[in-house]
Amino acid sequence: xxxxxxxxxxxxxxxxxxxxxxxxxxxxxxxxxxxxxxxxxxxxxxxxxxxxxxxxxxxxxxxxxxxxxxxxxxxxxxxxxxxxxxxxxxxxxxxxxxxxxxxxxxxxxxxxxxxxxxxxxxxxxxxxxxxxxxxxxxxxxxxxxxxxxxxxxxxxxxxxxxxxxxxxxxxxxxxxxxxxxxxxxxxxxxxxxxxxxxxxxxxxxxxxxxxxxxxxxxxxxxxxxxxxxxxxxxxxxxxxxxxxxxxxxxxxxxxxxxxxxxxxxxxxxxxxxxxxxxxxxxxxxxxxxxxxxxxxx
Amino acid sequence: xxxxxxxxxxxxxxxxxxxxxxxxxxxxxxxxxxxxxxxxxxxxxxxxxxxxxxxxxxxxxxxxxxxxxxxxxxxxxxxxxxxxxxxxxxxxxxxxxxxxxxxxxxxxxxxxxxxxxxxxxxxxxxxxxxxxxxxxxxxxxxxxxxxxxxxxxxxxxxxxxxxxxxxxxxxxxxxxxxxxxxxxxxxxxxxxxxxxxxxxxxxxxxxxxxxxxxxxxxxxxxxxxxxxxxxxxxxxxxxxxxxxxxxxxxxxxxxxxxxx
Numbered sequence: 001x002x003x004x005x006x007x008x009x010x011x012x013x014x015x016x017x018x019x020x021x022x023x024x025x026x027x028x029x030x031x032x033x034x035x036x037x038x039x040x041x042x043x044x045x046x047x048x049x050x051x052x053x054x055x056x057x058x059x060x061x062x063x064x065x066x067x068x069x070x071x072x073x074x075x076x077x078x079x080x081x082x083x084x085x086x087x088x089x090x091x092x093x094x095x096x097x098x099x100x101x102x103x104x105x106x107x108x109x110x111x112x113x114x115x116x117x118x119x120x121x122x123x124x125x126x127x128x129x130x131x132x133x134x135x136x137x138x139x140x141x142x143x144x145x146x147x148x149x150x151x152x153x154x155x156x157x158x159x160x161x162x163x164x165x166x167x168x169x170x171x172x173x174x175x176x177x178x179x180x181x182x183x184x185x186x187x188x189x190x191x192x193x194x195x196x197x198x199x200x201x202x203x204x205x206x207x208x209x210x211x212x213x214x215x216x217x218x219x220x221x222x223x224x225x226x227x228x229x230x231x232x233x234x235x236x237x238x239x240x241x242x243x244x245x246x247x248x249x250x251x252x253x254x255x256x257x258x259x260x261x262x263x264x265x266x267x268x269x270x271x272x273x274x275x276x277x278x279x280x281x282x283x284x285x286x287x288x289x290x291x292x293x294x295x296x297x
Numbered sequence: 298x299x300x301x302x303x304x305x306x307x308x309x310x311x312x313x314x315x316x317x318x319x320x321x322x323x324x325x326x327x328x329x330x331x332x333x334x335x336x337x338x339x340x341x342x343x344x345x346x347x348x349x350x351x352x353x354x355x356x357x358x359x360x361x362x363x364x365x366x367x368x369x370x371x372x373x374x375x376x377x378x379x380x381x382x383x384x385x386x387x388x389x390x391x392x393x394x395x396x397x398x399x400x401x402x403x404x405x406x407x408x409x410x411x412x413x414x415x416x417x418x419x420x421x422x423x424x425x426x427x428x429x430x431x432x433x434x435x436x437x438x439x440x441x442x443x444x445x446x447x448x449x450x451x452x453x454x455x456x457x458x459x460x461x462x463x464x465x466x467x468x469x470x471x472x473x474x475x476x477x478x479x480x481x482x483x484x485x486x487x488x489x490x491x492x493x494x495x496x497x498x499x500x501x502x503x504x505x506x507x508x509x510x511x512x513x514x515x516x517x518x519x520x521x522x523x524x525x526x527x528x529x530x531x532x533x534x535x536x537x538x539x540x541x542x543x544x545x546x547x548x549x550x551x552x553x554x555x556x557x
Contacts, residue, residue: 044557047557048553048557051403052403053399053402053403053552053553053555053557054553055553067405069403069404069405070405072403074399074400074403076396076399076400076557077557078396079396079399079400080395080396080397080399080400080556081397081400082307082311082397084310084311084314084315085307085310085311089307089310093303093306093307094400094404096300096303097300097303097304097401097404097405097406098404098405099405141400153557
């Protein structure tokens, strides 16, 4: 895999407050990366530094094949447009400013707007647009010039469930040919389209890796066995010879280095006289990992 | 000047669609026709109001056509400029504050091109405005008072336009440098307090941008000391160019102030 963007020691300090603190990561070509973190973690500040709008206090952002500004598309969290222009005019202008030749720009703008679902609103004034339409227009101005890197700040947070679904599908369609970095605090979205996770907290990058890696690191792996009564659960926990802890009618059995295996557990259970309701291996959702990372000291 | 044509088109569209090319010239036209009309009909107006005492004789000054143009320019200098500056002082700062600038600043545009596209569209609005103002003033002056010589008139018009370019350059520079409120204060201070100072203690110097509108009128009267005129005109253009350069630099420097 080739690396597209290399970020080293990126730091931003406003007056006394360090908002982004020496973060380092790289983005591989044609992968999607989610920048996750609680509010105020420094996600937007990081993205603004990547776009070049904000000068870092120290550190660098390097695009490995060329200038950053010429090769990115950016969607701010609340994109603001010039209300006097129509969707087509705005997208066409965006394309031209990024160096798409004038003749091609209009065709590309039209195609892009159709792709994001604004094909019927090409010539409507932006001032008449709804929130969902603005978000789509925001995406179209970010992708019309086919940038190598697409930066999205909370692309779906402001949308209703239907709009979210549609925008996520749009972005998935782009995944094959574009490198995407997006910030979000909606973890289901991150779970859905992510090759790499970057956890930001208090301006520091506290976790990074693929969803799988992060999961392994943070997952308390457990078997959960549910019995029909609390008493049975207690009895099983004390008698079975497995290290288990009873909570209510559940017994939690910790997995350490894949021990005990599911087979071993089932053997224990098959000889057990109590009524068993459910057996499962528990994996933490991204949300639980998020909570753990957010609280980790 | 990357993206200049595209940005110019965008600025022009915005000014056109927000009716700036219509209503600002209308304001100037109204201002322009006020003085010739009110002065000419002053006696009638007073009689119609009906409070003139019996046997009252008032000596009306004998007005030359050029006096009326000077009065009209006086109107442009206060109300006209106020309207023009108030309309344009947010051109850059408001775009930053609202976040509309963000989607442009992230692209590989040149800030010089963006600044100049705004400057040119504003100058065009200014040009049409004073054209309407001069036309209205001159039309009624010619109808009611008498003719003006065309050569000096054109010279006077372009002299006033040079002053207007200076006003626009100052306004845009302030807009690029400060937030809207501060920019408004500073731009008004430079233009209006500048005018007051220049009329109060301006007798001590003869070369100054603030004197340019008056010099335009003196061109028509034929009483202009030409070396003062040329020096003032040159100084105005030089200061305008300096203001524009500062504006471009601060616009670039303040790009990160845009709301994201």
